[in-house]
Amino acid sequence: MSEFFQTFLNPGVMAESSGLLLRGLWVTVQACLIVVPGGLFFGAGLALAQTLAPAWGARSLSWGVDLIRAFPPLVLLVLIVHGLPFLGIEPPPLLGVGIALTINTSTYYGEILRAGILSIEPTQWEAARSTGLGTMATLRHVILPQGVRNVLPDLAGNTLEAVKLTSLASVVALPDLLRMARVAQGVHFNPSPLILAALLYLALLWPLVRLIRRLGGRAVLPA
Amino acid sequence: MSAVLELRGVGKTFAGVPALRDIHLAVGTSELVALIGPSGSGKSTLLRCCNRLTEPDGGEVVFEGSPVPAGGAELASVRRRMGMVFQAFNLYPHLNALENAALAPRRAAGLGQGEAETAAREALERVGLGDRTTAMPDELSGGQQQRVAIARALALRPRILLLDEPTSALDPELVGSVLRVIRSLKEDGVAMLIATHEIAFAREAADRIAFLADGEILECGPPAEILDRPKSERLQSFLSRL
Amino acid sequence: MRIFFDAEVLAAAWPGICSGIGVTLGLALTSIAAGVALGLVLATVRALLRGAPLRPVGGLIAAYADVFRAMPPLVLLVVLYFAAPFAGIELSGFMAAFVALGLVLGASAEEIFWAGITSVNRGQWEAALSTGLSRGEAFRRVVLPQAVRLTIPPLTNRAIATGKNTALASVVAVPEVLNQAASVQAQTASPAPLLLAAGVYVALFLPLVRIGRWLETRFHIR
Numbered sequence: 001m002s003e004f005f006q007t008f009l010n011p012g013v014m015a016e017s018s019g020l021l022l023r024g025l026w027v028t029v030q031a032c033l034i035v036v037p038g039g040l041f042f043g044a045g046l047a048l049a050q051t052l053a054p055a056w057g058a059r060s061l062s063w064g065v066d067l068i069r070a071f072p073p074l075v076l077l078v079l080i081v082h083g084l085p086f087l088g089i090e091p092p093p094l095l096g097v098g099i100a101l102t103i104n105t106s107t108y109y110g111e112i113l114r115a116g117i118l119s120i121e122p123t124q125w126e127a128a129r130s131t132g133l134g135t136m137a138t139l140r141h142v143i144l145p146q147g148v149r150n151v152l153p154d155l156a157g158n159t160l161e162a163v164k165l166t167s168l169a170s171v172v173a174l175p176d177l178l179r180m181a182r183v184a185q186g187v188h189f190n191p192s193p194l195i196l197a198a199l200l201y202l203a204l205l206w207p208l209v210r211l212i213r214r215l216g217g218r219a220v221l222p223a
Numbered sequence: 224m225s226a227v228l229e230l231r232g233v234g235k236t237f238a239g240v241p242a243l244r245d246i247h248l249a250v251g252t253s254e255l256v257a258l259i260g261p262s263g264s265g266k267s268t269l270l271r272c273c274n275r276l277t278e279p280d281g282g283e284v285v286f287e288g289s290p291v292p293a294g295g296a297e298l299a300s301v302r303r304r305m306g307m308v309f310q311a312f313n314l315y316p317h318l319n320a321l322e323n324a325a326l327a328p329r330r331a332a333g334l335g336q337g338e339a340e341t342a343a344r345e346a347l348e349r350v351g352l353g354d355r356t357t358a359m360p361d362e363l364s365g366g367q368q369q370r371v372a373i374a375r376a377l378a379l380r381p382r383i384l385l386l387d388e389p390t391s392a393l394d395p396e397l398v399g400s401v402l403r404v405i406r407s408l409k410e411d412g413v414a415m416l417i418a419t420h421e422i423a424f425a426r427e428a429a430d431r432i433a434f435l436a437d438g439e440i441l442e443c444g445p446p447a448e449i450l451d452r453p454k455s456e457r458l459q460s461f462l463s464r465l
Numbered sequence: 466m467r468i469f470f471d472a473e474v475l476a477a478a479w480p481g482i483c484s485g486i487g488v489t490l491g492l493a494l495t496s497i498a499a500g501v502a503l504g505l506v507l508a509t510v511r512a513l514l515r516g517a518p519l520r521p522v523g524g525l526i527a528a529y530a531d532v533f534r535a536m537p538p539l540v541l542l543v544v545l546y547f548a549a550p551f552a553g554i555e556l557s558g559f560m561a562a563f564v565a566l567g568l569v570l571g572a573s574a575e576e577i578f579w580a581g582i583t584s585v586n587r588g589q590w591e592a593a594l595s596t597g598l599s600r601g602e603a604f605r606r607v608v609l610p611q612a613v614r615l616t617i618p619p620l621t622n623r624a625i626a627t628g629k630n631t632a633l634a635s636v637v638a639v640p641e642v643l644n645q646a647a648s649v650q651a652q653t654a655s656p657a658p659l660l661l662a663a664g665v666y667v668a669l670f671l672p673l674v675r676i677g678r679w680l681e682t683r684f685h686i687r
Binding site: 004007008062066067069070071072073074075078079082083086160164165166167168170171178181182185190191194195197198201202205206208209210213 | 633659673674
């Protein structure tokens, strides 16, 4: 048993690699701070566009959304981070990762928000209209506040997925938590940093999972 | 008259609140006993204690001379011979009328597919739905659904039917069809214990009526005695409010 | 623009990507089958033990679902591939990816089946038990068929996500589509193989994503 701890939870190795891991954790947090608000922002735009567009517009938007969803997130990420330079665009790595993952996750936020908008009875639109509110004002002050509340568990669920998604950044050499754990593992030739990183992800995300449960989140997550 | 079903001192408490207290009640062969009483008086709990859908915490339920076993295949076998009809029908929505009635003969009683379907078809004919065997539950009216539910219990040729407010969830114009079926079953000699709010039906069809209040049987006797000469104040006020 | 569709590079990448498609499909189908089966078994065990003295087992199953919902699949894959050997468990890249994707899908499938099972009205259990069906028969003939109906759309979506996540296996050198494209890209310094791979993924998954969307509207549950 003690040999197991020496190998997988070696205190010395974990202490020595904690600096690296913390730097990685900070990068992961930065990625989240781009991807989650960005995804929500563009998702909201997408939901509004689908709500307000004429039927053919909404239909083509839904095809566009599905096209993006057909890409594995990692493929989208690699394509943008390794493909953009060939177009002469070379964003900093964090931004490249942010763009790719925001594109991916905003399609899910968008669908969730749209479902929220659709969950509101048409009578709410009529009531708001009858008081002289315009379309945008109705959406902003009447429909969205209620709609968002209806899909709060799904929004939280997708935020969980978005945070998990940021671990992909390690593949394109962004020094995030997972990447730094790999580096530290290589330095010490010991898996403790990896285990520690996995535990950090758990510590970060388990409360979110519990929160989603409390919100009454169905297991029905967007794919 | 020998009792098919007998409750001897049955009690039940939910989270410290007594729901049934020292219930003594017997239902004889071919006898129809009606349970009346205000909502929440324990009628449903009493019925559910008979087949142990609700586990009584005291007393004994005796079915055909032996105590109802606590679990396992023995309990399942007793439940087959003790049909139950629920207020909300509880039909299986993914199965048609015939499949609803044939499931237990096939999978609980172990009949062959053909025999099970014959039993189910006969039961459906008996409740007047021989022509709706392939209908799905959501294609049937409430009254028809409840008759399918009765057929589901009858297909196992039970010794007694436990009916838990079988007409309470029905629109008024559909109540009659279900009560007619219950009356015809009585004529065929099926023993029944039925919780009901249909006092007129109880008066005319029941052999005995038991009045339940706060989990206790306050009075029990022939309809005329219970309904026309109520002794307890509770029963008097219950009847006066109808 | 020509650099993105360099015919020579595309021709060089094509055979590798073709064999990659086989690996991608193989990994996807095996992990989906294993994950769905795992989820179904766990949810069944949890349902049949409900209220029984073995209740802690249900708690363990719920905890498993929570942990693997919180764990990024790539982190799990990396731990399985790079850390497990220190415990003497040498998994091939394919096996590590299979186990990681299967465990992650198993957790969400368990949740989805469980949500379906618990959404079936208690009266259905009671009606079945009142006719003398055993718990197992009641579950199999009455509860599960109704639960499965509700689980089809979310389960389809999770299965598609698992299929897409096979791209993660490129990280542990499994020669699936993305891995094949990346290695040709490294040799030729051209983005064309990546674009080809992207096209392959779209061809594989766009129809499935459309089907998933259709199922969602068809079996609308909310």
